[in-house]
Amino acid sequence: MYSRRRFLSALGAGVATVALTRPARAQDEQASTDGSRKTMSGPMSGSAYQPVVRPAKPGAPPSMSIGQRDALEHQIHCQCGCTLDVFTCRTTDFTCPVSPSMHQDVVRLVVGGYTAVEILAAFRETYGERVLMSPTHEGFNWAAYVAPFVALGAAMVGVAALIHRWQDPKATGRDADPALGRTVNIAPPGSPADATPEELARLDAAIRDDSR
Numbered sequence: 001m002y003s004r005r006r007f008l009s010a011l012g013a014g015v016a017t018v019a020l021t022r023p024a025r026a027q028d029e030q031a032s033t034d035g036s037r038k039t040m041s042g043p044m045s046g047s048a049y050q051p052v053v054r055p056a057k058p059g060a061p062p063s064m065s066i067g068q069r070d071a072l073e074h075q076i077h078c079q080c081g082c083t084l085d086v087f088t089c090r091t092t093d094f095t096c097p098v099s100p101s102m103h104q105d106v107v108r109l110v111v112g113g114y115t116a117v118e119i120l121a122a123f124r125e126t127y128g129e130r131v132l133m134s135p136t137h138e139g140f141n142w143a144a145y146v147a148p149f150v151a152l153g154a155a156m157v158g159v160a161a162l163i164h165r166w167q168d169p170k171a172t173g174r175d176a177d178p179a180l181g182r183t184v185n186i187a188p189p190g191s192p193a194d195a196t197p198e199e200l201a202r203l204d205a206a207i208r209d210d211s212r
Contacts, residue, residue: 048079048080048081048098049079049097049098049101049102050079050126050127051101051105051126052102052105052109052122052123052126053105053108054109054112054114054122055112056108056111056112056113057112057113057114060112060113061113062110062111062113063110063113063114063115063116064110064115064116068116069106069107069110070087072106072116072119072120073085073086073087073090073102073103073106074086074087074088074133075120075132075133075134076102076106076120076123076131076132076133077130077131077132077133078090078096078098078099078102079098079102079127079130079131080093080096080097080098080099082096084099085133086099086102086103086106087103090102090103102123105123106119109122120132
C-alpha cells in the first residue's frame with residue numbers, strides 16, 4: 001500500500017508533467033495553424049525556405065568536391081532567422097528545417113555542374129543580398145564597404161596635419177630660443193615691439209634713469 005507521502009509525491013509529479021507538456025502541445029498546435037515552427041533560434045515562419053532550382057547542365061560533371069561544397073555553404077546565410085551559415089546551422093541546430101533544404105539545393109546545383117560563383121548568384125536571385133554571409137563588393141555595397149576605411153584614413157590625415165601644425169614654430173608664431181631651451185613669441189612686423197634704434201635708445205636711457 002502507498003503511504004500518504006508517496007501518494008502526494010506521485011500526484012505532484014503528474015501535475016508537473018501535465019503542466020510542462022501542455023505549453024509544448026500548444027506550440028505544436030500553433031505551428032500547425034500559422035505555419036511557424038519552433039527552432040533553437042526561436043519561432044520560424046514556414047515561408048522562410050524558398051527553393052533554388054536550376055536545370056542541370058547537359059553532360060556536366062559535379063563542379064566541386066564535398067569539402068569544397070561545405071566551404072561554399074559557409075558563405076550562404078541560413079534563412080531560419082539565426083545568424084549562422086547553412087553548413088553550421090544544419091550540423092548544430094537539428095530543429096531547423098531550412099538549412100537541410102538549402103543544403104539539398106546546393107547539392108543539386110553542384111551535381112548539375114554549377115560553379116561556386118553561379119550557385120551564390122542563384123541563391124542571391126532567390127533570397128536577395130541577405131542570403132550572403134558577406135555582401136558583394138559592387139555598387140552600393142562596395143561603397144558601404146569602403147566608406148569606413150576612407151573616413152578613417154581622412155581622419156588620420158587630419159590629425160597628422162593638426163599635430164604638425166602644433167609642432168611647427170612658424171605656424172604658431174613662436175621661435176626656438178637656443179639659450180633658454182624653450183620657445184618665445186615672435187612679434188610680427190608692424191607690432192609695437194618693432195621699434196627703431198632711436199626709440200630703443202631712448203627707452204634704454206629711461207630705464208637707466210629709473211634704476212638710479
